[in-house]
Amino acid sequence: MSNLSNNKDLLILKNISHIYDQESQKIKVLNNINIKVLKGEMISLIGPSGTGKSTLLNIAGLLEKPSFGSISLSGYDCTKLSEDNKTILRGTEIGFIFQSHRLFQEFSAFENVMLPQLIMGKSKIEAEKKSKELLSALGLKNRLEFRPAKLSGGEAQRVAIARALSNSPNLILADEPTGNLDAISAKNVFELLYKLVKSLNISCIFATHNRDLAELMDRKLVLKNGFVYDE
Amino acid sequence: MELKFFLKNPKATQNVHLDLNTKLDKSFTIIDWKKRNSSFMNALDVEKNVMFVILTLIILVATFNIISSMIMLVQTKKSDIALMRTMGASKYLIIRIFMLTGSIIGILGTIVGAILGIIVSINIETIRHFISTLLRKNYFLLRFIFYLHYLQI
Ligand SMILES: Nc1ncnc2c1ncn2[C@@H]1O[C@H](COP(=O)(O)OP(=O)(O)OP(=O)(O)O)[C@@H](O)[C@H]1O
Ligand SMILES: [Mg+2]
Numbered sequence: 250m251s252n253l254s255n256n257k258d259l260l261i262l263k264n265i266s267h268i269y270d271q272e273s274q275k276i277k278v279l280n281n282i283n284i285k286v287l288k289g290e291m292i293s294l295i296g297p298s299g300t301g302k303s304t305l306l307n308i309a310g311l312l313e314k315p316s317f318g319s320i321s322l323s324g325y326d327c328t329k330l331s332e333d334n335k336t337i338l339r340g341t342e343i344g345f346i347f348q349s350h351r352l353f354q355e356f357s358a359f360e361n362v363m364l365p366q367l368i369m370g371k372s373k374i375e376a377e378k379k380s381k382e383l384l385s386a387l388g389l390k391n392r393l394e395f396r397p398a399k400l401s402g403g404e405a406q407r408v409a410i411a412r413a414l415s416n417s418p419n420l421i422l423a424d425e426p427t428g429n430l431d432a433i434s435a436k437n438v439f440e441l442l443y444k445l446v447k448s449l450n451i452s453c454i455f456a457t458h459n460r461d462l463a464e465l466m467d468r469k470l471v472l473k474n475g476f477v478y479d480e
Numbered sequence: 481m482e483l484k485f486f487l488k489n490p491k492a493t494q495n496v497h498l499d500l501n502t503k504l505d506k507s508f509t510i511i512d513w514k515k516r517n518s519s520f521m522n523a524l525d526v527e528k529n530v531m532f533v534i535l536t537l538i539i540l541v542a543t544f545n546i547i548s549s550m551i552m553l554v555q556t557k558k559s560d561i562a563l564m565r566t567m568g569a570s571k572y573l574i575i576r577i578f579m580l581t582g583s584i585i586g587i588l589g590t591i592v593g594a595i596l597g598i599i600v601s602i603n604i605e606t607i608r609h610f611i612s613t614l615l616r617k618n619y620f621l622l623r624f625i626f627y628l629h630y631l632q633i
Contacts, residue, residue, distance in 0.1 A: 310566065365568065
């Protein structure tokens, strides 16, 4: 696996275009997009609904293969990786947060944070220790055994953040994580995530419709008509 | 005139038949026990074949049941599967999870089915008796519905 980047660039999207093939028409969602994400940087991604924010995050998260262009993550040229290696990279390098917390209802908060670690082959003892640490750091020390249904929206989203961080990823991809929260919880969740990104020196792309939050981040990317603008 | 031979080995009728055929006069007709009871043997044969078809159909239906419920399970868990893929779960892990679920259902089903089957076959006489008393109680009803009095067996 070749090293395309210098040490400061965590994620490089190069000439990314993406076309969805619908029955009759082709929709060009992304048009020759270039983005570099530095280590320790928190970037907001804004733009009207349906402009391809989620699509861009899915491509950056190696969930979807772009129609054209190349991706480099932590020095790995992802266009050349096999599906299995991409899966491993996704597990170790990337954490996902979604609009709804998407925690498993059958498991407690604690077990939900353990799950990704067990998937990546950590031992149970290690996973338990890390889960406890993370949830305590996020102020959920006395919510460990709660099922997601018994958590408030903000608490559930904090558990989801803990889950995203559980394998110590270098990149967090957050797709409107505050979209379902009231203004105060949204601000709290954002500030928590911002602090974590800075203290762990990792990177985050944060898609949102909330312009106030976008203003608070290091950099603002605007997606419009398939093009991306730095603001 | 009729002569009866009782064989030590009742299955050896074919050889004896041949022997007698060559040694005896042509005026004798030789009939073995299988031929004499041929309608009974036929009935046994038919029963064997019909049972085979019925059991095959039952197994087929049960199999389709399990298959369709597994497909339904995968359909309802689609978003959970996608989520686990984002956590770095490989395709093989997902396949393993569903294989394990299917096997557990299959093995549990087999064990429970076998136990129930053994219990039923041990108590078959009681069950038969119970059903027949039930039927006798409802005899007039049955007669009315199924016209059993028409059927002469
Ligand atoms: N799997 C798909 N097949 C076909 N078209 C798709 C698919 N996924 C998304 N699209 C289309 O791509 C465009 C961008 O969708 P996307 O979900 O990325 O928008 P978004 O910016 O995240 O919107 P929102 O802010 O509402 O979440 C939309 O027009 C959508 O209809
Ligand atoms: Mg979206």
